[in-house]
Amino acid sequence: MADVKKTAAERARKMGLAYAGALLPAEAHELMQAGAKLVDVRTKPELLYVGSIPGAVTIEWQTYPGSRPNPEFLGELAALTKKDEPVMFICRSGARSHGAAEAAMRAGWRETYNVLEGFEGDKDGEQHRNSVGGWRKAGLPWVQS
Numbered sequence: 269m270a271d272v273k274k275t276a277a278e279r280a281r282k283m284g285l286a287y288a289g290a291l292l293p294a295e296a297h298e299l300m301q302a303g304a305k306l307v308d309v310r311t312k313p314e315l316l317y318v319g320s321i322p323g324a325v326t327i328e329w330q331t332y333p334g335s336r337p338n339p340e341f342l343g344e345l346a347a348l349t350k351k352d353e354p355v356m357f358i359c360r361s362g363a364r365s366h367g368a369a370e371a372a373m374r375a376g377w378r379e380t381y382n383v384l385e386g387f388e389g390d391k392d393g394e395q396h397r398n399s400v401g402g403w404r405k406a407g408l409p410w411v412q413s
């Protein structure tokens with residue numbers, strides 16, 4: 269676990285990120301297996317129709333519909349995680365989870381991580397997801413409703 273955190277911290281430093289680290293999906297899965305909390309910040313429809321990660325905590329970063337910031341995000345996070353334990357954030361591509369990791373760090377969480385590539389990864393040359401990076405592409409556990 270220490271090696272994964274060290275690698276993620278170095279990656280974040282090189283990317284100029286203020287939070288503890290930037291993880292690849294397989295690294296996040298390894299930390300999750302070791303007890304770190306994974307917070308999926310996608311909307312409820314995304315979780316329902318695209319798929320979800322077993323064992324992940326779900327808190328919308330932006331509300332659906334409307335894509336407005338979730339005013340209860342930090343309160344919900346405080347109810348489900350501890351500020352002195354590692355917390356990882358994932359979304360579709362790594363953009364919303366970046367914002368969530370930054371917000372949690374600013375609010376006092378000591379060890380926040382963003383999962384790069386997210387659940388679905390980047391778009392390929394044909395503008396499709398799930399073929400270039402991401403949790404699903406890595407073959408990590410997920411379920412669909």
